[in-house]
Amino acid sequence: MEEEKQSKFQNWLEKVKHPYRLVVMNNDTFEEVGSYKLTLLNIYIMLSTIVVLVAICVVAAIVFTPAKQYIPGYGDVSAQAEMQKIYASLDSIEYYANATDEYTKSVQRVLTGNAQDVPADIPADLTDDTEYSIEVSEEEMALREEIELEKLNEKNRTTTNVNTSPSDKPLEQLYFTSPLSGEISDGFMPDKKHYGIDIVAPKGTPIKSVLDGFVIMSDWTRETGNTIGIQHANNTITFYKHNSTLLKKTGELVKAGEAIAVIGNTGDLTDGPHLHFELWYKGQPVDPGEYVRF
Numbered sequence: 539m540e541e542e543k544q545s546k547f548q549n550w551l552e553k554v555k556h557p558y559r560l561v562v563m564n565n566d567t568f569e570e571v572g573s574y575k576l577t578l579l580n581i582y583i584m585l586s587t588i589v590v591l592v593a594i595c596v597v598a599a600i601v602f603t604p605a606k607q608y609i610p611g612y613g614d615v616s617a618q619a620e621m622q623k624i625y626a627s628l629d630s631i632e633y634y635a636n637a638t639d640e641y642t643k644s645v646q647r648v649l650t651g652n653a654q655d656v657p658a659d660i661p662a663d664l665t666d667d668t669e670y671s672i673e674v675s676e677e678e679m680a681l682r683e684e685i686e687l688e689k690l691n692e693k694n695r696t697t698t699n700v701n702t703s704p705s706d707k708p709l710e711q712l713y714f715t716s717p718l719s720g721e722i723s724d725g726f727m728p729d730k731k732h733y734g735i736d737i738v739a740p741k742g743t744p745i746k747s748v749l750d751g752f753v754i755m756s757d758w759t760r761e762t763g764n765t766i767g768i769q770h771a772n773n774t775i776t777f778y779k780h781n782s783t784l785l786k787k788t789g790e791l792v793k794a795g796e797a798i799a800v801i802g803n804t805g806d807l808t809d810g811p812h813l814h815f816e817l818w819y820k821g822q823p824v825d826p827g828e829y830v831r832f
Contacts, residue, residue, distance in 0.1 A: 554578040706772050709819055714748040714830040715794045717778065717815055718801065722832060726825035733823035734777070734816030737832050741811055744785075744797040745778050748817075748830060753790045753798070762814065763804025768792060772819075779814040780805050 555577055562572040720739035724732060747768055754775070755767035762779040766786060769775055782802025792798055803811040817826040 554582070706820075709772075709774070709817075709824065709829050712749070712772060712774075712829070715746060716831055717745050717748055718743050718813060718832070720813070720832060722827070723812060726823075726827060728823060734779075734814050735826050735832075736812045736814050738810070738812045739801050741801065743801045745781065745799040745801060745813055746795050747792045747798050748776055749774065749794050751776075751792060753786045753788050753792060756784050756786055756788045759805065761805050761807045763808065764799065764802060765805075766799050768798070775818040777814075777816040777818070779816070780808045780812060782811075 558576050558578075560574040560576050561570060562574075563570050718737060718739050720737040720743070722735055723738045724736040726732065726735055749768075749770040751768040751770035753766060754769045755765060755777075758764050764781040764784050765777060765779045766781065766784050767775060767777045778799055780802055781799035782804060783800040784798070785800070786792055786798045801811055801813050808814075815826055815830075817824050817829065
């Protein structure tokens with residue numbers, strides 16, 4: 539049996555070592571261009587060598603060139619560490635960007651008079667239905683009203699000579715544009731130091747100037763919130779208080795019927811969204827309900 543196997547191996551070895559001649563001839567003239575002596579063993583060795591060289595080139599390209607980054611599951615460890623640092627930096631930047639955005643929105647709400655807005659992440663039991671107020675004594679409230687009245691009188695005294703003339707018309711002869719349409723909740727009560735009227739209207743309602751004039755005040759106060767005052771001709775001044783947003787700045791010229799603010803609920807002296815409208819003539823408050831239709 540072993541002799542048989544040995545005999546077959548010898549026959550196979552003789553076949554692979556048997557020489558062959560590869561002749562290259564011209565197809566037209568049959569002239570011999572080249573002649574090569576080959577064996578099956580030489581061809582096998584040559585093909586194996588080519589395959590090994592190609593494999594070596596591929597491995598070298600993967601190991602020593604950036605091409606390895608495109609192979610799933612294979613990459614440079616240092617590159618992966620760098621990517622992790624970049625992702626961590628991006629997360630940190632996103633966190634600080636969100637924090638800055640929230641801070642900016644909070645400041646904007648305070649500046650525009652929307653400080654009562656409730657953030658979306660506050661629990662349901664802490665909504666606008668819950669009242670959070672600081673107890674204020676009657677003496678302190680009276681002092682606040684006195685200071686506020688003194689501020690108004692001072693502003694009236696400083697502006698009483700603006701746009702005045704001997705030919706001032708009575709208020710009955712002036713046409714006042716309604717600042718907004720709504721229901722009057724509180725009337726003119728000077729004996730209770732309520733020098734205007736309160737008009738209730740839907741949230742977001744724009745407030746309009748009743749006459750042409752110049753903005754002499756566009757600011758926020760603790761008692762009246764966002765307040766805007768306008769000096770008109772005929773020695774007349776109007777005030778619009780508790781607004782959520784002020785649309786005009788001090789010194790701007792406004793026309794009758796032009797939006798100057800948005801109804802709101804800012805300031806301590808308020809208990810709901812409304813406009814407190816005051817009309818002053820020659821330094822004295824008058825009842826707006828006698829001259830303006832709401």
